[in-house]
Amino acid sequence: MRHDSGHIIIDPIFASESYRDEVRDCFIAVDIDDCDCGHCEVDRGPIPIYGTVSLGIVSGNVRVSQRLTITELRELADTLYRFADVLDEVSEATKQTEEDLA
Numbered sequence: 001m002r003h004d005s006g007h008i009i010i011d012p013i014f015a016s017e018s019y020r021d022e023v024r025d026c027f028i029a030v031d032i033d034d035c036d037c038g039h040c041e042v043d044r045g046p047i048p049i050y051g052t053v054s055l056g057i058v059s060g061n062v063r064v065s066q067r068l069t070i071t072e073l074r075e076l077a078d079t080l081y082r083f084a085d086v087l088d089e090v091s092e093a094t095k096q097t098e099e100d101l102a
């Protein structure tokens with residue numbers, strides 16, 4: 001059962017992009033959009049350099065890349081910190097209860 005306060009949906013301004021890679025892998029990559037090479041400048045278009053962050057998730061042969069604005073990034077980051085705090089508190093409470101029962 002998932003609680004509403006432990007759930008977030010961010011509806012980003014920019015569309016996500018997905019790619020197929022030859023090599024299978026599994027990771028999350030976060031990059032500040034700070035590259036001034038020709039490919040990145042074309043990809044960025046009118047978006048200012050240092051204006052967004054790319055959040056990428058690789059699962060198997062699929063890579064999904066999502067450009068986030070600074071506001072979206074802060075919302076996500078703040079939420080992840082709050083979630084980590086909740087997990088720390090629950091974990092500590094569970095550990096304390098287990099110690100109390102021992």
Ligand SMILES: [Zn+2]
Pocket residue numbers: 035036037038039040041
């Ligand atoms: Zn580049």
